[in-house]
Amino acid sequence: MLGFDYARPEKFDDVIALLLEAGPEALMLAGGTDLVVALRHHVARPRLVIDLKRVEGFRAEIREEDGSLVVPAGTTMTEIVRDRRIQALFAALVEAANVVGSIQIRNRATLAGNICNASPAADTVPLLALYGASVEIAGTSGTRLSSVEDFVRGNRDTDLGEGEVVTAVRLPLPRQKTASTFERITRRRGVDLATVNLGCLLQADGTVRYALGAVAPRPLLVEGGGDPETLFDVATPITDVRAGADYRRAMLNVIAERALARARSAL
Amino acid sequence: MSGEIAIDLMVNGTEHRIAVPPNLSLLDCLRDKVGLTGSKECCAVGECGACTVEMDGQLVNSCLCLAVEADGKAVTTAEAEDEDLGSVRDAFLQTGSVQCGFCIPGMVMAARAILRDEKADDAVAVREGLSGNLCRCGGYNRMFEAMARVSARQARAEAPTGPVVGTDVERSGGRARADGSQKFLADLTIDNVAHLKLVTLPVAHARIDGIDASAAWKVPGVLDIVTAVDLPQPLMHFGPVYKDRPVLAAAETRHHGEPVAVIAAETKEAAEEAALLVEVSYTALPAVTDIEAATAPEAPLVQPPELRPNDPRSGTNILNERVTEWGDLDAPGADVVVEGIYGFPMVTHFAIEPHGFIVDARSDRMTVWSPVQHPYLLQRMMADLFELPLTSVQVLAPDPGGGFGGKQNPKFEPLVALISRRIGRPCRLVLTLEETFQNVRRTATRMKMRTGFTKDGDLVFQDAEADYLVGAYGDISERVMAKGSYLGAGPYRTPNARIRARAILSHTTPATAFRGFGTPQMSWAYEGQMDKAARALGIDGLAIRMRNLARKGDEVVPGDFGADGHWEQSLQKAADLLGWQTPLPEGHGRGIAVAIKAGATTGLSNATVRLLADGSVVVYAGTSDMGQGARTIFAQLAADAFGAPMDRVTVVSGDTSAVPFDLQTSASRSTVFMGNAISKACEDLHRQLAEMAAELSGLELEQISVTNGIIHLPEAPVPIMDFVCAELRSWGGELVGTGRMRRHSLKDHPLGGTPAFFEFNCTAFEVSVDEGTGEILIHRHVTVGDVGKALNPLQVEMQDEGAAIMGLGHSMMEHLVLGENGEIRNLGALDYRIPTTKDMPLSLVTGIVENGDGPGPYGAKGVSEGAILCTAPALAAAVAQATGVVIDDLPLTPERVWRAVQTRDR
Ligand SMILES: Cc1cc2nc3c(=O)[nH]c(=O)nc-3n(C[C@H](O)[C@H](O)[C@H](O)COP(=O)(O)OP(=O)(O)OC[C@H]3O[C@@H](n4cnc5c(N)ncnc54)[C@H](O)[C@@H]3O)c2cc1C
């Protein structure tokens, strides 16, 4: 790793001040499972690394507030998987969080980090979009909300402005009974990044929505019920070291069907 | 940049206040600042788990954690003394989970976490809990057993009394590997050492137009920046067969990752930073990276013809050719002819220990630390290159953290020595995993096969074109081609055969030895042909093999050494263990395959054994213990020869100035060659004991005989241990025995000598396939080896399972993916997949056949490669039966299987 300065602020306000001062040369560090890899590969070459883990509120408990479940930005995948409310209401998020890396990775990787990293293959992001989740962002002019769907704009590209930091993820509590499932395709059964992934949300009234990952620069939301032949035409998968575009496209239908079948039996 | 930050760290219960720079990982902090080198670095990106520690009660990858983040936290490492860790270590050792040991410190931490979660008895949780830790020695199945044992809180078994040969004695050196105290190369601390870093290009083939190091020189701590022109001319070239590899690329690079410059600096961070700042201007040139391109008429030459003077092929990319033939291919009798073209891609060794080298060449002496499999070959090569007498070159070879062939031959030792000479300091170059990938791989192959059978399924002829795609430099790959193709007709009675083999140079990573040495590639083809014939003729895969398999004494290559085992017993046993005759469940498929590999042909192994005055035994054996447990076997042989307890036997290796010559550690030779040498040294000592007993008792020598552990005197037998303890002290000193095994080379033999033994294996699978996604699920994986005699059954099982799992890797997921400029696109652990615990078959069973018919001690044969030899064809046959599609290219990734199923359905 090349050299950098390190700061460990205790307040979000200090984070914001540091970010404004250092500009784009500052990077925030949560669990580090993406950032430290980028540092080691010299993809990220920050002058300043701002460690968020000791910021007040960053590692707070998950709480219910204004009809939403508020997941503080420092919440790790391990904590997501163990949370009873998330298990009950957002089952697919648990399934997705549970396949992020290994236990070692999940003990460090944060949900907010998965979003902010904006990798097209992120496993939790399509689901968060599917659940209508938003990120809570603090900046100089206070806090704002941005829906995950809009926040992730493309590959490694987010709606995070200068001097802004994500403080929490908000998951609106479902107003009717739902069942949700997550499926993905990988090259091996052990730890792997998704070749494609998919979330399925089935509501008591029978409506179905899908969220697709790794088949476009950003997660895609698709209303179910249409012609299966053309349902996923919005996907624009690419061919890379992990898979061919046609395989990715074909797998969408396969896992969508499986995800829906599981959701039906769960509802 | 920023200065250091003081942190408080509680490590294994001890408080430390340490000043760390922000860019120091917790892993490096533990290793370099706290001095605990148990936690290892392999991938450095969170994939392998070798660096796993516990921080504030949570398992984490310390390579992905900054030391500053750990400020005020409690960290537990594999070195810790705690009860859970103790039980895990014991269970790992007893179940044979510890091979090379490089992954073990991380693995025991993960195992401890499972135990603490009270999940050790839950097989699914165990697979999940260990899946963030890679073991390339493939110890997963043993580890599953270890966890079951820990959960049952089974007490440690008492060490057996009596003879130890043939029993499951614990791996020598296992304990040090389980508690993190074993020193691997990167764990050595050498005073005043300088850190080296290679400068490489992002393309394979390029003309170097200029190198500007001015910015790099400004990095504080840089000691030297060296390009080819800065080195003594003519530039040093080396290689085990051809001296074709330059120490640094001069005008041109020939493969991705070939260094064009090297930095020496005070710290590895400074070297890393400077390496990034060296500006190389280059012109990318067309790279030939596959067999078609390399053999095309106008193909660019990978090596200039001057590199191989006197070689009639030097104007082409063909490094060498071999034809093995007998009988007459046009002989009548073939009712059915099957054809196929079989592809085996480039795969890399991925030893969990990345390669590393340390050289101190400050004076007219040279010390080389390298976890090399052949220390004596390295010693001779360095002596030749630097014109030093052998006595002035000392090679210290720490046990490799996995070798698998990749660590046989020298790689960067000459370069590191040159830099050490220039700057007058010892120098250390530890490669990253990515750099390691750029320096070793298996030969990729394309085999075109035509095979004739009678309508009853008898082989009539085998006609093979075996093309081995080697890299930019010859390394040992030509021998891989020669040995692999020589047995290209497999373990069968083949009346007529022709195998035309070529080793073809390309702008790719130099291919080298890799477990199986050309055989897995060959068996992929000839066993694929067997199944094609079986399907065409409506014969079962077992039956067609049973029919054609050579019986003991039958020559598989006419005129050469005959089959040295009852191979049909292994075939039958594998079929039985799989349940070949039981009804096939709906949707399942079964496959079975066999293969042989020629064992070592020639060479010398020396051993010295000292019997000390208190009955301790010291064995000097130059074999490297890279996980196969050579040292354990040697200690067992010596222990039984003298009736000494195992803990009284020490095996010394890894130092060319203290231990006598051993040709190499390869080709599963050690048990046979070094084992015999040690047995002979022990016999030498038996003779000396008889003489001593005669001298002390006044008896005639003829009245005394010595057998394992016992001196037979006329009145009564005396245990050697009692005799030695009573008499040797007063007799004064100790006894020293020597022994050797040497096989001569045969000039006219295509391999330079007949194999000392064959390694025979039969592998069988039962699978089902998810046709929607192409995923294969292995219900049962069986492997049976013909081992002669299992000197340590547990170690045989470890080796077999490890080879089997490695075989699953190349069968199902491994391949290097190259880009347009010949660059490797999936360097490192993130996108090169090897099996994890979750990829293990639902059941893996190993069996052995023991007839005591090998040339080694007690009739043993070599065993460490068998189970990798025919994994792929057996798996593919099972997939073919389950799906009805035949795939001739590896690996059988979900995507490839899915594609095949699509074509079937179209
Ligand atoms: C071996 C391995 C396996 C993996 N497997 C998977 C997988 O299967 N599926 C998957 O989806 N991912 C996987 N990942 C990726 C990774 O673990 C996740 O993306 C993780 O959730 C990132 O969270 P983090 O806290 O570690 O983020 P960090 O690495 O700390 O940060 C990631 C990025 O987000 C920014 N950031 C973090 N927090 C904030 C914040 N609060 N406000 C603003 N910006 C912020 C950082 O500046 C950085 O740019 C894997 C990674 C590794 C190393």
Ligand code: FES
């Ligand atoms: S996970 Fe840390 S070195 Fe591989």
Ligand code: FES
């Ligand atoms: S013992 Fe696991 S890598 Fe060697």
